Amino acid sequence: MTSALLANISSDLFFIVFAGIACVFAVAVLLTSNIVRMAFYLVISLGATAGLFFLAGAEFVGAMQLMIYVGGTLVLLIFGVMLTAQSRFVNMRTHPRDWIMAIIVGGSLLMLLLTAAFRVPSWHEEQQVIAAASELEVADSKTATRLGLALSGVRVDKINADEQLKQGMSGYLLPFVIVSIHLLVVLIGAAYMARSKRMVRRTSEQAEDTTSS
Amino acid sequence: MAELINIRLGLEGSAFGSIAAAVIHALLLLHVVAVGALVFIWMERKIAGRIQDRLGPTRVGGKFGWLQTLADGLKLITKEDITPQNADKMLFKIAPYVSFAASYAAFLALPFADGWVANNVNSAVFFVLAVLGLEVFGVILAGYSSGSKWSLFGAIREAAQVVSYEVPLGLCVVVPVFLAGTMNLVTIGNMQAGYFTNWFVFHDIFTFGTFWIFFTCATASVNRAPFDLAEAESELVAGFHTEYSGLRWSFFFMAEYGSMFLVSGLGAILFFGGWHGPIPLMSILGLPESGVLGNYLANLAGCVNFMLKAVVGVTVMMWVRWTLPRLRIDQVITTCLKYCVPLASVCFIGAVGWQVLDLPSPSDWHLGTGPAYKVHEEWATHTNNSAASGADDRGPETTEQYQRESDQLLPPEPDDADKPLTGSSGSPRSLTATPLGQELSP
Numbered sequence: 001m002t003s004a005l006l007a008n009i010s011s012d013l014f015f016i017v018f019a020g021i022a023c024v025f026a027v028a029v030l031l032t033s034n035i036v037r038m039a040f041y042l043v044i045s046l047g048a049t050a051g052l053f054f055l056a057g058a059e060f061v062g063a064m065q066l067m068i069y070v071g072g073t074l075v076l077l078i079f080g081v082m083l084t085a086q087s088r089f090v091n092m093r094t095h096p097r098d099w100i101m102a103i104i105v106g107g108s109l110l111m112l113l114l115t116a117a118f119r120v121p122s123w124h125e126e127q128q129v130i131a132a133a134s135e136l137e138v139a140d141s142k143t144a145t146r147l148g149l150a151l152s153g154v155r156v157d158k159i160n161a162d163e164q165l166k167q168g169m170s171g172y173l174l175p176f177v178i179v180s181i182h183l184l185v186v187l188i189g190a191a192y193m194a195r196s197k198r199m200v201r202r203t204s205e206q207a208e209d210t211t212s213s
Numbered sequence: 214m215a216e217l218i219n220i221r222l223g224l225e226g227s228a229f230g231s232i233a234a235a236v237i238h239a240l241l242l243l244h245v246v247a248v249g250a251l252v253f254i255w256m257e258r259k260i261a262g263r264i265q266d267r268l269g270p271t272r273v274g275g276k277f278g279w280l281q282t283l284a285d286g287l288k289l290i291t292k293e294d295i296t297p298q299n300a301d302k303m304l305f306k307i308a309p310y311v312s313f314a315a316s317y318a319a320f321l322a323l324p325f326a327d328g329w330v331a332n333n334v335n336s337a338v339f340f341v342l343a344v345l346g347l348e349v350f351g352v353i354l355a356g357y358s359s360g361s362k363w364s365l366f367g368a369i370r371e372a373a374q375v376v377s378y379e380v381p382l383g384l385c386v387v388v389p390v391f392l393a394g395t396m397n398l399v400t401i402g403n404m405q406a407g408y409f410t411n412w413f414v415f416h417d418i419f420t421f422g423t424f425w426i427f428f429t430c431a432t433a434s435v436n437r438a439p440f441d442l443a444e445a446e447s448e449l450v451a452g453f454h455t456e457y458s459g460l461r462w463s464f465f466f467m468a469e470y471g472s473m474f475l476v477s478g479l480g481a482i483l484f485f486g487g488w489h490g491p492i493p494l495m496s497i498l499g500l501p502e503s504g505v506l507g508n509y510l511a512n513l514a515g516c517v518n519f520m521l522k523a524v525v526g527v528t529v530m531m532w533v534r535w536t537l538p539r540l541r542i543d544q545v546i547t548t549c550l551k552y553c554v555p556l557a558s559v560c561f562i563g564a565v566g567w568q569v570l571d572l573p574s575p576s577d578w579h580l581g582t583g584p585a586y587k588v589h590e591e592w593a594t595h596t597n598n599s600a601a602s603g604a605d606d607r608g609p610e611t612t613e614q615y616q617r618e619s620d621q622l623l624p625p626e627p628d629d630a631d632k633p634l635t636g637s638s639g640s641p642r643s644l645t646a647t648p649l650g651q652e653l654s655p
Contacts (some may be wrong), residue, residue, distance in 0.1 A: 062340075066343040067342070071343065072348040
């Protein structure tokens with residue numbers, strides 16, 4: 001009994017540590033004016049969020065968080081900073097007017113998210129359903145397999161839902177594929193545009209050469 | 214090992230026990246990274262020497278100069294820790310630790326033998342790749358915050374290179390993952406038990422090609438020659454670590470050698486059977502099934518096996534470094550986007566086609582013990598078993614309903630569920646629900 005209590009306390013402790021790191025460095029992102037330091041604080045904040053996912057046992061989501069947000073976004077951010085920077089260390093000064101706007105926008109978003117989060121019924125009512133779902137042993141992987149099944153339309157966490165609700169569960173595979181093809185098209189388009197500019201200039205230069213000669 | 218101690222001492226499940234286990238694992242892995250770096254730097258010196266027709270270190274520590282790295286380390290400790298005037302001091306000081314931490318954290322999910330892993334992460338392959346990709350962040354921070362143009366050049370090159378090479382690396386890693394039907398590295402390793410014909414690298418011609426692309430991309434993603442443009446000492450002084458000195462500088466190198474070992478180990482598990490030797494000597498002797506001690510000995514041999522394979526990988530990387538000239542940045546990107554990505558895609562499609570058409574492969578011979586989902590060590594499955602026994606009171610209709618639902622989606626499962634799954638049946642069958650107790654009963 002006491003050992004279980006201790007284990008609970010230690011997991012709570014780690015939760016507080018990770019959540020604290022995430023919050024403190026999220027605030028630090030706001031307060032610093034140096035862009036690269038902001039990126040660094042953002043990495044720590046997002047990394048701590050990934051730690052929260054790992055703590056909750058959602059390893060796949062945690063690794064996804066690391067890969068996409070911490071890895072990809074920040075490398076892109078740094079590219080953006082480095083390609084647009086004029087001076088050596090970029091500093092941003094925020095006007096007080098912008099602060100007010102940002103607080104209004106961010107605060108309303110926070111309120112929206114909080115109210116939405118507290119209204120999700122399955123998060124505080126149907127504990128038994130979640131418990132039953134989390135006790136199912138699915139092949140080799142506890143979390144990733146479920147995500148894959150949900151992608152193709154089998155919701156392990158909604159096993160006890162009524163039949164009418166189940167017919168609406170179509171899976172996320174089609175939207176996922178549509179989004180990824182959309183992204184691919186955007187990437188190819190971007191590459192094509194970056195390339196075509198150079199091609200056009202070269203052909204116009206060649207045209208000038210031929211006219212001058 | 215820590216769990217073994219915990220079970221023996223009756224500390225299993227308590228907060229003290231789990232924290233002690235975590236500390237023991239962390240310390241063991243720290244030794245893998247740090248002592249590994251010591252050995253690898255000495256190896257690098259010796260190999261470089263031999264390739265260039267000289268002796269390399271010969272004096273420190275008696276024969277073969279095997280204490281050379283320790284002397285280097287002492288020298289590095291005594292060096293002054295300099296921070297340039299132009300630097301962003303905080304980022305400059307913290308960057309080496311970011312690199313090192315990323316390289317070290319990836320080891321948390323790397324198994325060294327059957328069940329010998331700090332944390333048996335379900336999607337371990339993905340975790341290792343994600344964390345390994347973070348190492349570049351330390352390099353970018355170092356290059357940017359040094360306030361030196363050489364460092365900045367090196368960092369930008371590194372960023373471009375690593376971001377590009379993650380694409381073919383990911384494509385290559387997917388191939389063994391779908392052959393095994395799981396992202397769990399322990400299971401992937403166990404699927405290749407038996408003789409070397411069961412290794413994924415010999416599964417078909419496409420997986421064989423995939424391994425070489427994987428190795429090329431892994432070399433590039435850990436920033437080793439001929440892809441070491443970020444430090445290109447002939448053009449950029451020393452690249453991203455130009456301004457670093459002393460112990461901070463050595464942290465970058467510990468991170469580099471750690472990552473080399475990591476990707477070599479990952480390649481060994483994904484393609485070369487991990488801790489399973491070419492001939493399953495331990496299974497022939499019957500050690501894994503002969504109680505705790507035999508099991509431990511078998512795993513110890515497996516661990517040595519795994520380490521040997523990883524060290525061979527690292528040695529090949531060194532051999533390549535001292536043989537091939539450094540590529541130009543445009544050649545590096547061309548190699549990635551024009552050769553590695555298309556080749557990896559072709560190998561991926563080819564391997565999928567091989568699997569779908571069920572073409573013959575050496576793993577069909579089922580030589581040796583055959584692939585298995587089992588983790589043989591008792592203590593490694595101990596916590597899982599206790600979780601499963603706690604789940605006994607779940608409603609029977611829940612499981613049935615779930616299985617019915619999954620059966621609608623997936624092809625009907627043959628009734629040989631007890632038989633270890635063969636290498637050619639990796640794909641959809643592993644998604645089906647199997648009670649955990651059945652899988653793990655040793």
